Amino acid sequence: MPISREYIIKRLILLVVVVFGVLIITFVITRVIPARPELLWAGAHPTPEQLEKARKELHLDEPIYVQLYYYLADFFRGNWGVSWRTRQPVLQDILSALPATLELVIVAFIIAIALGVPLGAIAALKRNTWIDHVIRIVSVLGASVPVFWLALILQLVLSSWLGILPGAKRVDELVVYETGFKPITGFILFDSLIEGNFEVFVNALHHIILPAIVLSFYPFGLSARMTRAVMTEVLSELYTRSALAWGLPRRLVIYKYALKNTLAPVIASLGLSFGYTIIGAFMVELIFVWPGIGLYAAMALLSYDYPAIMGCVIVVAIIYTVINMIVDVVHAIIDPRVKL
């Protein structure tokens, strides 16, 4: 299904509108709600000079709309302030941390979909049997477990007690030094593969398993539940019964026809679950010392590093919006009734 240029332009305009919305809400949160915004921006224990400097930088003595203008202008200039913790520009910090998080989240989603969709489909086909009950409990469990607690417990058992999997970091520095590995894109799994550095690849894979499994719980549960619910509905539709009545084999009707009907809503729900997953990454990265935007945001929160916090909030909100736009496009590709 070809995507029209008109559609792309429309989506891009919408993206810009949403980004403005996000910026305005963060502006209200950071500048309008607090009685003295400079206290938040000047670090944990500010001196009077620092406070004064913060007031200047934020243009707090000007009217609110002028402040908004500077706020937006700074954002688009890439001037997102300096982190109190790292003493680096926030935007630079975030960009260098982003690949680690995306790698983790992508692996988590691959695990979630690979397990969730087939299990959800099986549950729908075996409705009200013990298999269905077990799958249902497991999938609801995925959406009910506090991700930080799961991370702590799995890290304790699998890493500290049993020593099966590494419990921190993306890769052992020693292996990196010994093999002279140089990252290109920041996606270690990808980089090591194209460099043919198998040792680093295996080591990184080993490291990513535990945090990725923890993070995959929520999207796994969601995709399994969604698949089960939608599949149940699709199987009861007339078009499923007519396909069977016209003589198509049951296997084909389920795995070719019904599965495609199930896919669009499942993908849409996964787009929404991306929001939860990336917040989950804040906590999981903190526990597994995974040097991504999650660890950065969590450290910023724990050390009241306000510019860094707000930078992360904006970036995550924008990524979330972009992901959901991609989901829309995928939906339109699957379903010919959606106009592009």
Add this chain to the structure above:
Amino acid sequence: MIPEDVKIIFRLIKSNPVSLAGLIIVAGFIIVGIIAPFIVPYPEDAWGEVYHMERRFQPPSWEHPFGTDAMGRDVFSRVILGARFSLIIAVGVVGLALIIGIPVGLVAGYVGGKLGTALMRITDMFLAFPPLLLAIALAATLGRGLVNTIIALAISWWPWYARLVYVQVNSIKSLPYVDAARIIGLHPLAIMFKHVLPNALTPVTVQAALDMGSAILEAAGLSFLGVGVKPPTPEWGLLVTEGWTSINIAWWISLFPGLAILITVLGFNLLADAVREAGDPRLRRILLVGRKI
């Protein structure tokens, strides 16, 4: 939803052991949440501002079923009282979110026009954030504390209810009986309160009640990230966090409060699933039914 529906939903829940388990868990949680302060074995430990040097880091035993923590406090007492705080947070968050969301959705849906469009645009702006992210930003701005946690979560939450009410109102508005009421000259406000509101509210209240599990989960997440409730409040997420530093020598401090969150949220989610399925007439038809297609 009419009483007939409620009856059928109950029958369906009773007929499915998994859904029934959900119902029992939720009921148990609410009861414990209400009577918690009167049943905790060590009330001082539960509320938190004590220090028992002589019994730090004790593993689970008959006296302390969940062990004791770094300050020698009985973890069991803290977890039991935690149910009270989780209940307060859950009710507070969805309650406040409803208070904001219902009027917005109602006005936007019923009045429509420019005002309606503007309201829904604002709602959509909030929906552009992942829910917990907005709560984090707000909590970081407002500072720690029980009330701030509730406010932060409710503000990230209300747009969902506003949308739901908006959609409901819009579909009810075009129903024949509302048209009829308009034609015979009923006052718009009367129509809104007598005919539209009651029918629009049921789904959103049911949804809200079942969302309480997620509210508990998200409040725990905020606590873990250091922007939730303040110590020594025995909120479950904070209890898990408090045990983190000593998890290698005293796993029980984090394990049990986490289990409490898990079981409670699981109960709500199982129940939510059951109600959602039973509330969908098309699904309901196939529910009792065999697995053949």
Add this chain to the structure above:
Amino acid sequence: MDVKPLVVENLTIHYYTLEGIVKAVRNVSFSVEKGESVCLVGESGSGKSTIGLAIVGALPGNARIVSGRILVNGVDVLRLSQKELEKIRGREVSIIFQDPAASFNPLFTIGQILSDVIKYKLNVKDKNELRKLALSALRMVGLPDPERIYNSYPHELSGGMLQRAAIAVALSTKPSVLVADEPTTMLDVTLQAQILDLLQDLRRKLGLALVFITHNLGVAAAICDKILVIYAGSMVEYGPVDEVLTSPLHPYTKRLLECVPRSSARVGRLKYIPGSLPDLRKLPPGCVFAPRCSEVMEVCKSVEPRIVEVKPGHMVACHKYSR
């Protein structure tokens, strides 16, 4: 002796619902010869569609066939395994539904569905051959521009076109029995006539045994050889179409015929049958039509009438005719 394409004997079907067991079809028997068409006529909810679904083995999951036999070309389909049933479906019996838009999966083109049916039923592997067969099936039902239809998604076609396409799919595998479940109810009157003509035409050409389900006696008169009147899941009258329509025996059939609006009867009110279908979960003893019957007798309220042959080939279930 020739085996009849379709024989239904003493078919009884129950639905298991939350509100109780619905006795949807009770003791229904009829048969269809090659090239013959039999109409199942009744009000909505009378169980006529359930019979149709049972014939093609596509009952919803909560339906159970309690007793009876369905013989397709001499084979009892109710005794077949899932696998064997799959072979018969489409190949020997097929169906078209009331709502053509809902009977096509919205995410697949007509061509994809049609060629899948041909591929799996006729074991055609070659892609060009498949496409040729599919296009000829579309041409057979009189669709203009079959190429375009082949590449269209259901939502891009009108109801009439979709119903033709459905007929093409159902007949692409040359089944001997076709169940048509109210295929014209959702179409405009002009389209209705076209589809009926098409079905008549194909029936003659292909020697189809046609089971036509409708609530419209006018349609039944136009298309059927035999007519089976069903009330609340039981058969009340069964016979050649002219016999039943010109000299109906059962009071229900008579009232039903009176309800058909005629242009000659402009004066006066439209007729209707007072009362409504009985609750199929709690059937009254005796005749199911007794509560609405104007000729009701004492015996009707306690004894269920048996179906008897009053004239050759014309049967009725009514105490008025039993000795």
